[in-house]
Amino acid sequence: MTNYISNRTFDEIELGEFATLSHTLTSKDILLFAVMSGDVNPAHVDADYAKSDFFHHIVAHGMWTGSLISTVLGTILPGPGTIYVGQKFNFLKPVLIGDTITAKVIVKAKHEEKKIVELDCVCTNQLGKEVITGEATVIAPTEKINRKRVVLPEVAFKKEKCPYHERIIQMAKKFDPIKTAIVYPVSKVSLEGALDSMRENLIVPVLIGPKNQIQSLAKDEKIDISGVEIVDVLGGPAAAEMAVQMARKGLVEAIMKGDLHTDELLHPVVDKVSGLQTDRRISHVSVIDTPAYPRPLFVTDAAVNIFPKLHDKKDIVQNAIDLFQAIGFGIPKVAILSAIETVSEKIPSTLDATALCKMAERGQITGGLLDGPLAFDNALSEEAAHIKKINSVVAGRADILVVPDVESGNMLLKQLILLADATFAGLVMGAKVPIILTSRSSSLLARTASSALALLYLRNRNQKNQNDDISF
Numbered sequence: 001m002t003n004y005i006s007n008r009t010f011d012e013i014e015l016g017e018f019a020t021l022s023h024t025l026t027s028k029d030i031l032l033f034a035v036m037s038g039d040v041n042p043a044h045v046d047a048d049y050a051k052s053d054f055f056h057h058i059v060a061h062g063m064w065t066g067s068l069i070s071t072v073l074g075t076i077l078p079g080p081g082t083i084y085v086g087q088k089f090n091f092l093k094p095v096l097i098g099d100t101i102t103a104k105v106i107v108k109a110k111h112e113e114k115k116i117v118e119l120d121c122v123c124t125n126q127l128g129k130e131v132i133t134g135e136a137t138v139i140a141p142t143e144k145i146n147r148k149r150v151v152l153p154e155v156a157f158k159k160e161k162c163p164y165h166e167r168i169i170q171m172a173k174k175f176d177p178i179k180t181a182i183v184y185p186v187s188k189v190s191l192e193g194a195l196d197s198m199r200e201n202l203i204v205p206v207l208i209g210p211k212n213q214i215q216s217l218a219k220d221e222k223i224d225i226s227g228v229e230i231v232d233v234l235g236g237p238a239a240a241e242m243a244v245q246m247a248r249k250g251l252v253e254a255i256m257k258g259d260l261h262t263d264e265l266l267h268p269v270v271d272k273v274s275g276l277q278t279d280r281r282i283s284h285v286s287v288i289d290t291p292a293y294p295r296p297l298f299v300t301d302a303a304v305n306i307f308p309k310l311h312d313k314k315d316i317v318q319n320a321i322d323l324f325q326a327i328g329f330g331i332p333k334v335a336i337l338s339a340i341e342t343v344s345e346k347i348p349s350t351l352d353a354t355a356l357c358k359m360a361e362r363g364q365i366t367g368g369l370l371d372g373p374l375a376f377d378n379a380l381s382e383e384a385a386h387i388k389k390i391n392s393v394v395a396g397r398a399d400i401l402v403v404p405d406v407e408s409g410n411m412l413l414k415q416l417i418l419l420a421d422a423t424f425a426g427l428v429m430g431a432k433v434p435i436i437l438t439s440r441s442s443s444l445l446a447r448t449a450s451s452a453l454a455l456l457y458l459r460n461r462n463q464k465n466q467n468d469d470i471s472f
Helices: 027-037 062-075 163-172 188-199 211-220 236-248 262-269 310-326 348-361 376-380 382-387 406-419 444-471
Strands: 004-006 018-024 083-091 100-111 116-124 130-139 146-148 178-183 203-209 229-232 254-257 283-289 297-300 333-337 369-374 400-402 423-429
Touching: 018 062, 027 062, 062 083, 062 100, 062 116, 062 130, 083 116, 100 130, 163 283, 163 423, 163 444, 178 188, 178 236, 178 444, 188 203, 188 211, 188 254, 188 444, 203 211, 203 236, 203 254, 203 444, 211 229, 236 254, 236 262, 254 262, 254 444, 283 310, 283 406, 283 444, 297 310, 297 406, 310 333, 310 348, 310 400, 310 423, 310 444, 333 348, 333 376, 348 369, 369 376, 376 382, 376 400, 406 423, 423 444
Parallel strands: 178 203, 178 254, 203 229, 297 400, 333 369, 333 400
Antiparallel strands: 004 146, 018 100, 083 130, 100 116, 116 130, 283 297, 283 423
16 A cells, blocks of 8 residues: 555546455444444344354444545545535345455446446455445546545543453352351451452352451451451461461352462361362453453463472363353363464474363363464454454454463463453362452452352352252
């Protein structure tokens, strides 16, 4: 594309002359057209995640496709100075996100008296199939125009803050709350986070920590803890040990991290004799809500497993799939991330990704659609996947991102938070009870959404187990 734009005057235009323009359709194109036109037909713009894969097959409005023809007429042939008189189009096939559409106009007639030009018009997709045919009538310019091309501004879309976290909270409210051990809630945010989840009827908190300190904190911060059970234990490690023992005895259904380090909380959890281990490796799953992505995004493992081996990654993937399905989101598309999307023995994470995909094919990982290795861009961007010719149901539309190690995962989460206005909730999976593991600086909404995840996971899992029992 040149920096200048020029036209073809009526006298210069020849019969049979043609011009073309190509564009690959993105979800942003559809949203921008909807904002401009006011067309909110669900067939064009419905990105409601609860409707399974529908978003991935959204159809472009026919007028968007037809607008490519208008662009050719107004910028190339005849170009600047053209006046649109009329058009007649036939819409033959749907246009989907990721389709590359080529618009072509061909001069078929000229009328000297009013400088009228008639053109045949056709739009084809990347397969050469016609999606629009028709004709257009214009008044061609009579004066030559050659001007610097206008650079259009970038358009950014903002969505409602945390709609998916809010939706998860609302989904969880249909169930009875879970009794949850709050480990060492001796800071304002950890205590308020537990009580916020209680007020939302998501948990019944049991505060585990130094009773006098908790009561003093509540008094100073004017937080009402009347009627809330407190188990008096001195110190964070002792509180974590008590929470684990209560979970082993069935006195609580979940554990929530308070104002202590993650390793202090998890140390008694992974004890082989008195802990909460199962035959599954424990791992952390973050549920990301960001305006930069049209659905919730699960990221694992960015908190627990530092340099996981292949057998660890198998459990990490399965834990994330289990959470995704247990909270009612259906079959996830799982992207196994690496630095590149091709297999290389020089990059071990690409070999792990390949092995994990083969394990899924052989039934060693179930419940999800896996692909990898995928780079971050082509895992989330359909445009990037299309450009790199990656033919996959996962590429460009991933629901779960599996990172190579905790370093890359931690950096990814913080980049999303700082640069993509993301918020996240999270759970530790693979233990006998879900562990609500948020940062000590996490917002109240993040803690509440994490409680909702634990509630949905437990209740839907138990309901599924009951149905499985009945089926036998």
